[in-house]
Amino acid sequence: MAEVREEWPYIQYILLFTLYSMTLDLQSNKSHVVKAHKSQLLFKGILIH
Numbered sequence: 001m002a003e004v005r006e007e008w009p010y011i012q013y014i015l016l017f018t019l020y021s022m023t024l025d026l027q028s029n030k031s032h033v034v035k036a037h038k039s040q041l042l043f044k045g046i047l048i049h
Helices: 002-025 032-048
Strands: none
Touching: 002 032
């Protein structure tokens, strides 16, 4: 249970980052692929970490 609680803030951060990225994409569709790639790298980095 303790491990899950420690990882939860990371999950919240991923969700907030995803919503933020989606908002940016709605405002401007430029460099959509780059944003998707960065979010994917961040997600993988957190999982590995």
